[in-house]
Amino acid sequence: MSAATDHDEAHGSEHGHGSKKSYLVGFALSGILTFIPFWLVMAKPVGNPGLVAILIILFAVAQILVHTVCFLHVTTSGEGGWTLLAYAFTTVLLVITIAGSMWIMYHLNTNMMPGMMTGEVSTTP
Structure with a gap:
């Protein structure tokens, strides 16, 4: 051997x-x-x-x-394909996380209060 x-x-x-x-x-x-x-x-x-x-x-x-x-x-034949399946699952989670984060940031930016983007401070109570 x-x-x-x-x-x-x-x-x-x-x-x-x-x-x-x-x-x-x-x-x-x-x-x-x-x-x-x-x-x-x-x-x-x-x-x-x-x-x-x-x-x-x-x-x-x-x-x-x-x-x-x-x-x-990592190949399709390694450990019966389970390693590749784990990578695919990780990829799906990453795509969901990144897409969700981008969507949230876009909507936060779009829906900010009117004076927040220009640096104005509101005087209303």
């Missing part, structure tokens, strides 16, 4: 850790997915700030997927 097999059996794992290639690919992709948004902000090749924000969010999601696959080794 090899040392890796002994390690996997000792820890009750059917699958070994990632390969060196997996880690190197993940590292390279993480570097690229970090550099491109940095360049988009610093060099300003795109004139529309809204488009830049959307691109940064897309690169962030891509980086989350790279980290999940290359470093955390």
